[in-house]
Amino acid sequence: MTEAFGGSGGIAQYNRDLLWALSKSNSVSEVVVVPRLGSSGGDALPTKVRQLDASRARTTYVARSVSAAMQSWPFDAIFCGHLYHMPLAALIGRTAQVPLWLQTHGVDAWRRPDPIIRYAAEHSQLITTVSRHTKRKLLAWANIEPERVRVLPNTVRPMFSPGPADQRFMEQLGLADQKVILTVSRLSSADFYKGHHRIFQILPSILKFHPDARYVIVGDGDARAELQQDVARRGLSSVVLFLGGRSDTDVLSLYRSSKVFAMPSTKEGFGIVFLEAAATGLPVIGGNRDGSADALADGLIGRMIDPEDEDALTETLVSALAGSAKADANSVGRFAFENFARHVDDLVQRLAC
């Protein structure tokens, strides 16, 4: 795994959920985790789960993985948490003659990888993807029976639930009585597909209808400066607020206090933030060209628009800012951990067959 306990970000959270689910499966007796990043020091590990020290350097990671395999022998399956680790996982799996389970997340699995990685991936007994879109993109390059590729979506943590707006927090941010459009995501130069610039582009049109609209961006990364320059160039510095990385508690307050969550992304693996926002009752708007469709449940949880269609995005946001509708938080319940864990158990049982 790239990271699990002690790690940060969406993939680490997903892996932690998976490990908790595996620990609850009656078909699993022990899980040994070899992480690339993160230390489990502060986290309570699930029963049956043992996480080794992280090894950032590639050679050390390979050596530690092989060593862990030798020390854990005999074992029944290998789980590989990233496509780029597959050659190593396949080598160990082939030597040990055990089935391989590959997990893919988003854009990493959308492009045809190098032949060695592709060969290794095609020899997996099971590939799980976070969304239907990623399954479709993976099957475009992988010569593998489609029945070996399953969808295992992200889960939403129970802390994200409906609640009253946090007026004091919004006052602190200078957003009292403002209509807030919210986006929560990393601001990585590799993630320009998230679509912040699309909202910048249409903000002037939105302000004509809602002069009190404000666009709040949560998240940090190497693209933040560039995005801020873009905002300044457009003369929107007074209406766009960059809050940087924030704690889960702050994000929860923002979800509960904003008017709409929007992320017109084009390369979303899944988009857990859509679920978190919708779970609080906040209306959400996302794209229809990627894994967002899964988080939005094809439009049942949130509005799906063509992210490249400025008119549609404008119209939807203007309408959302004018209305008082809430997202159906109950419809997010399908992504509860209990369902995820039951599905993991089913997959483990099938893998063992």
Next chain:
Amino acid sequence: MCGINGIFAYHYAANPIDRDELVRTREHMAARGPDGKGEWISKDGRIGFGHRRLSIIDLSQAGAQPMLNDDGSLSVTFNGEIYNYRELRRGLEAKGYVFRSNSDTEVLLHLYADKGEAMVHDLRGMFAFAIWDERRRRTFLARDPYGIKPLYYADDGWTFRFASQVKALLAGGVVSRDAEPAGIVGFYLWGSVPEPFTTYQAIRALPAGTTLRVDQIGADTPRRYHSIAQVYANSEIAARSRNVPTLAEAQEHIRHALLDSVRHHLIADVPVGAFLSGGIDSGAVVGLMRDAGQQDIQTVTLTFDEFQGCPDDEAPLAEIVARLYGARHATRVVTRSEFEADLPRVLEAMDQPSVDGLNTWFVSKAAAELGLKVVISGLGGDEVFGGYPSFKDVPNWVRLMSGPSHVPGLGRMTRAVCRPLVRRLGMNPKAAGMVELGGSYAGAYLLRRGLFMPWELSDVINPDILRMGLDRLDPVRRVGAQLRPTPASAHGKISTLESTLYMRNQLLRDTDWASMAHSLEVRVPLIDSVLLQSMAPIAVAGLKNGKSLLAGAPATALSEAVVRRPKRGFKTPIEEWMRSAVNTPSARGWSKTIAASADSLQPSLRKPLPAA
């Protein structure tokens, strides 16, 4: 014969199924079943079946589908015919199962309740069906051993969908239209799309002779329950301990087996007619219909103005055969203007791209005009009785080329050297590949049946699609895979290849869409798993003059004029008409016309192929 479809929202994250989508998919198949329509959706909204009915057995409302058992724990939607349903019903009744209808559909419900998924081994017929098992919370799908009836499915990771037609699945409005390179390349290689591929990545054909289980984690890998190669291989093992039958014994055995098959294929509550050409296959089948006790047989033959008085005209011989067996015969004339008027409808009805099917379109149209709902066809005679030239050519090529083809590099070098020469001399472009491919049954069969050769496709298809498609399709390996286990006899090998490739992907699929467009059920008694089981021991024991034995099977044998007529296929002037309609007289050119009319193939087109 009907149209079936279904949606199963199996994943916990999936939305409940959409009734409108279910109906959209079903209604795209309206022509498959003009006599009735129905849909069923489970109480929790997670699964639904649709059905379009062509009433043939038990015309009453009791036979309507989707059909549920008494306690509602099983639901079925079914396309096809179970010819041994009466025997099965008697057995089930003896076990205490109570029937509410006289349909074969209800037999499927009770047989599943009795035997579970092993039920498929008991079925004789052509079928594609899905059964929802409420107690096990899973759907079970099955397709007949030869693949006479189609069944396509799409599993997007949350929701499983199936239907009798690819275009019907697309009509639902949510299945991805991403192109499948293997299906596209396969179409150019063979003239039809090889299963399990379609031209869409998201849609797969359930392979003939397999079953599929779909549960809470989605579709499982299809499981094979019938293999033609296995039948031949088993027969060869059994034949070692038996004496080779005499000609008279073989004739008697074949007559008995054929009569049994034809008799089963006549079970219906509506009149059963027959396609009749001037050939042995359809003629023998009509004779056997008479032997089976059918007094009133309506036969139909196509003819064309252009063929009047020519040897290519099938009508005179067909009329002789019809008189011989006392059939009511109709000769239907197809004109060039009718062909040109029908062409857009043909392309619309063509479910997957194909370079054939036009003849079946017109003869089905003629039968429907006569008021027939069911006809018997002689399709399959060449595959079972060794009527194709491939039964001689392929073994000869393998014998001649097995040495040279094993010399490393020689095949490719010969092709590189010979290809320009072959082109200059105006020879068949396949000749350049004789050394490379001719040394194995799989390669030689590709040479014999291929439309284009793999090395020619770079002139036709976009290079990315070609690379991906060839990689995924792996044509020679895929042909070879049909021969597992490998029958020892040449007849067993070629019959298997012809039955599982050309007949399955081309003839049977074309027969389905072209006949169903006219709401006509075509039954094929020469393609029957019980007949194969019975015929295989004779065939592998050194079947000589198989078609003569077929001609001699009816109590009144076919006349010498029919038996000695050189094999011409079902000749039509359609190729000539294509020249004026679409400016292409060859199957190769026609394939590009089809490609241009098929949405899924348009991205694959590169540029016109140089004249062969």
